[in-house]
Amino acid sequence: MSxxxxxxxxxxxxxxxAEEGTWEVAGPGxxxxxxxxxxxxxxxxxxxxxxxxHVGHLKCYSVGDAIAHFRRRNGFEVIHPxxxxxxxxxxxxxxxxxxxxxxxxxxxxxxxFRRQFNEWGISIDWTREIATHxxxxxxxxxxxxxxxxxAGLAYRDRAPVQWCPNDATVxxxxxxxxxxxxxxxxxxxxxxxxxWFFRTTxxxxxxxxxxxxxxxxxxxxxxxxxxxxxxSEGAEVMFRCEEVGIDFPVFTTRPDTLFGxxxxxxxxxxxxxxxxxxxxxxxxxxxxYVNQVARASVEERGDxxxxxxxxPLGRSVTNPVNGExxxxxxxxxxxxxxxxxxxxxxxxxxxxxxxxxxAFDLPIERVIEGVDxxxxxxxxxxxxxxxxxxxxxxxxxxxxxxxxxxxxIVEWLSAEGRGESAVNYRLRxxxxxxxxxxxxxxxxxxxxxxxxxxxxxxxxxxxxPEISDxxxxxxxxxxxxxxxxxxxxPGCGAAARRETDTMDTFVDSSWYFLRYLDPANGTTAxxxxxxxxxxxxxxYIGGVEHAILHLLYARFFVKALxxxxxxxxxxxxxxxxxxxxxxxxxxxxxxSKGNTVSPADYVERFGxxxxxxxxxxxxxxxxxxxxxxxxxxxxxRFLARLWRAATDLAEAEGQDPDGASCPADFEGDAxxxxxxxxxxxxxxxxxxxxxxxxxxxxxxxxxxxxxxxRTRDDLAGDAAxxxxxxxxxxxxxxxxxxxxxxxxxxxxxMVVGGRVWEVPWPEADxxxxxSETATIVIQxxxxxxxxxxxxxxxxxxxxLLAAREAPNVVRYLEGTETVKEVVVPGKLVNLVVKPA
RNA sequence: GCGGCGGUGGCGGAACUGGUAUACGCGAUGGAUUCAAAAUCCAUUGCCCGCAAGGGCAUGUGGGUUCGAUUCCCACCCGCCGCACCA
Numbered sequence: 001m002s003x004x005x006x007x008x009x010x011x012x013x014x015x016x017x018a019e020e021g022t023w024e025v026a027g028p029g030x031x032x033x034x035x036x037x038x039x040x041x042x043x044x045x046x047x048x049x050x051x052x053x054h055v056g057h058l059k060c061y062s063v064g065d066a067i068a069h070f071r072r073r074n075g076f077e078v079i080h081p082x083x084x085x086x087x088x089x090x091x092x093x094x095x096x097x098x099x100x101x102x103x104x105x106x107x108x109x110x111x112x113f114r115r116q117f118n119e120w121g122i123s124i125d126w127t128r129e130i131a132t133h134x135x136x137x138x139x140x141x142x143x144x145x146x147x148x149x150x151a152g153l154a155y156r157d158r159a160p161v162q163w164c165p166n167d168a169t170v171x172x173x174x175x176x177x178x179x180x181x182x183x184x185x186x187x188x189x190x191x192x193x194x195x196w197f198f199r200t201t202x203x204x205x206x207x208x209x210x211x212x213x214x215x216x217x218x219x220x221x222x223x224x225x226x227x228x229x230x231x232s233e234g235a236e237v238m239f240r241c242e243e244v245g246i247d248f249p250v251f252t253t254r255p256d257t258l259f260g261x262x263x264x265x266x267x268x269x270x271x272x273x274x275x276x277x278x279x280x281x282x283x284x285x286x287x288x289y290v291n292q293v294a295r296a297s298v299e300e301r302g303d304x305x306x307x308x309x310x311x312p313l314g315r316s317v318t319n320p321v322n323g324e325x326x327x328x329x330x331x332x333x334x335x336x337x338x339x340x341x342x343x344x345x346x347x348x349x350x351x352x353x354x355x356x357x358x359a360f361d362l363p364i365e366r367v368i369e370g371v372d373x374x375x376x377x378x379x380x381x382x383x384x385x386x387x388x389x390x391x392x393x394x395x396x397x398x399x400x401x402x403x404x405x406x407x408x409i410v411e412w413l414s415a416e417g418r419g420e421s422a423v424n425y426r427l428r429x430x431x432x433x434x435x436x437x438x439x440x441x442x443x444x445x446x447x448x449x450x451x452x453x454x455x456x457x458x459x460x461x462x463x464x465p466e467i468s469d470x471x472x473x474x475x476x477x478x479x480x481x482x483x484x485x486x487x488x489x490p491g492c493g494a495a496a497r498r499e500t501d502t503m504d505t506f507v508d509s510s511w512y513f514l515r516y517l518d519p520a521n522g523t524t525a526x527x528x529x530x531x532x533x534x535x536x537x538x539x540y541i542g543g544v545e546h547a548i549l550h551l552l553y554a555r556f557f558v559k560a561l562x563x564x565x566x567x568x569x570x571x572x573x574x575x576x577x578x579x580x581x582x583x584x585x586x587x588x589x590x591x592s593k594g595n596t597v598s599p600a601d602y603v604e605r606f607g608x609x610x611x612x613x614x615x616x617x618x619x620x621x622x623x624x625x626x627x628x629x630x631x632x633x634x635x636x637r638f639l640a641r642l643w644r645a646a647t648d649l650a651e652a653e654g655q656d657p658d659g660a661s662c663p664a665d666f667e668g669d670a671x672x673x674x675x676x677x678x679x680x681x682x683x684x685x686x687x688x689x690x691x692x693x694x695x696x697x698x699x700x701x702x703x704x705x706x707x708x709x710r711t712r713d714d715l716a717g718d719a720a721x722x723x724x725x726x727x728x729x730x731x732x733x734x735x736x737x738x739x740x741x742x743x744x745x746x747x748x749x750m751v752v753g754g755r756v757w758e759v760p761w762p763e764a765d766x767x768x769x770x771s772e773t774a775t776i777v778i779q780x781x782x783x784x785x786x787x788x789x790x791x792x793x794x795x796x797x798x799x800l801l802a803a804r805e806a807p808n809v810v811r812y813l814e815g816t817e818t819v820k821e822v823v824v825p826g827k828l829v830n831l832v833v834k835p836a
Numbered sequence: 837g838c839g840g841c842g843g844u845g846g847c848g849g850a851a852c853u854g855g856u857a858u859a860c861g862c863g864a865u866g867g868a869u870u871c872a873a874a875a876u877c878c879a880u881u882g883c884c885c886g887c888a889a890g891g892g893c894a895u896g897u898g899g900g901u902u903c904g905a906u907u908c909c910c911a912c913c914c915g916c917c918g919c920a921c922c923a
Contacts, residue, residue: 304921343923699860777856782904
């Protein structure tokens, strides 16, 4: 008996797959393309190559590979590519610290990732490999940027933006979490800078609507995106300050409460603030207040429990519905980046306005009657009231229900030219420029004559120049590459300067899944025919941490590319699966805590198959789980058991090309084992199709292998027994193949011969799923009192008779009369009795 | 505060449409094998009472529907995740 040596087996099959290009597939226009085969695109999120792959990668690619294998064996032509999200800050920060160029560290990391993905035996079509930092790739990132630029979807603008002082760059809204930089956790500052944006807001509505086009996304991810886009319906209403002659539009979701507006508030960043108070008594206090707010952190300001603060401006605006003059304030509870940065305050019907009115002793005018049954913290009048009811103190709308008044007031304002219905989004345009080195240069030249000039297509890529000092200085390190910066304008030939900001690395990863489909194309980013053949991605797999960032950006990109005629589908990912995080001792793994798990160690000790199958066996993959060394060993033990059963059989009986089929004439133990194998096929197929319940698929194969051990001593003696054993072992190998592809290949070769990955996914024989006898549970008054074995398909009356005779049941029936008999065929009998 | 997900043995988890709760794995205990150990194989393993047969209690808590509830309904407690002064 030989020992299970995973490293040998795994090396053997990895060589076979590499030499034969087993996982390579052809698309339209490629040699060998077969249009009749159904296509499936299985994709895991692009890894950022830094150091070594961690367990999160192991889980993601193990899950994805299992799906890829399962689809292949169900007849699909599966494209399953791999690449690297290889631009980004870690490599650059390392360069600042050590002086090693980002390219060197990145190349090293990529080699390590590639090597380990191979050692894991992930079924990747390596001919499609990409890395976003290569000029061959970012040439097309730049091309897409210019496509967006020409379509008016990329623009440059001065705006208040979020600046991370530690990373010395601006950030997109999505990259600021609770006022802190998503990457490094430093508190961000607001700066007024000229930056590049993608017009994501132009797609706000479609980003919402097209959730309907998705086949299966986790509901919580859709909810998160919905919240992020933050659509709200209402009206834009104009308030005029007659004293200085400025109109202030406000967005409100409650135009029905307009008559209750008793004051008016501007955000501290409001651009007209200066003009309103210049030269007045309020100027000093307002300036002090604005400065004080500017110093406060985003986190402090966001605290809604904090008492309301603000300063009167000494000005007033006219309420357009009743002509009343209402006083103006500046207060930090009004945010500049939502709506218009100004609000009409209706203290009677809005909690925040109410709190402010209380603090500043301002009038509170109720305009909707009603009682809020559920609300707490109301004053004696039941205010603030946010429910519905009849209008009061609202002129000709008095007595009307507020919902109706809502529509009529908007209509009236529209007719008067003082307002209109409006939809507002929380979503901002995507800020894509970064003042950092290790990213794709923005392909624009600034010409004193022509302005912003796109670099012509035939001059792409704009290659990232080599520099010596990567340290950020508040502007892009590329500024220092004078030879590179100074160019002739592509339009007029005048001396001009290149744009020195680089692109957010999320731009790189917003379209990589398209480049995989045509990776070597030197004349276009991807051929539409190829993209349309494979897209959208049938199954996307990755962590929830990208629920908003990457997934929203990629959706935006595909919509834009679709509108520009480059691709058919408007959605990149038809089905999304988000895997849960693996922890260690209940805590998130991190280098600083020293609780990281290195997949390479486990692959070394137990083999890739054990490590892969273990992460799939830990629990439902969408949930997280705690890493356990004993757990890996357990899975390894199971694989070794299968291996030993197979070697024992192969040594004694050789291979049999028909071994994978199940003869129908088994009897006794042979029949029991064959039935178990068919049960496992049925269970595994069902669990695979229902979702991604890989843990129970693996458990079913474990049960099958346990059954092999229970019966094999008795079966090894005769031909039928050997056939049953062979069938069971072959079935186990076949079912475990998506999780342990090397072992499965080896076992299959030993007992059947040939290649398991080329064998169609097995189908259970329905006749073998029916057992000859059934165990029936007998309950008396809902409590289990006995179990009986009966022939399958027994009649109801016979069953009831047998049930009443079951030894332990008899005692409970003595001296009772039966009220009711419940029979569930093949499962259970419940006798409901009461004392006679 | 709002929204989502979850709470089952010593631990990770299973139970597809309301029908044997605790599959499978880990751990533990005992046995076989061995000079010995590792490895392996076999058996036992929810808790309590009982020599046993058997009984009682158990799926966060309390109620409800039902012949029967981990599963459905109501209320509550706890944990995790997301959002949160969005006008």
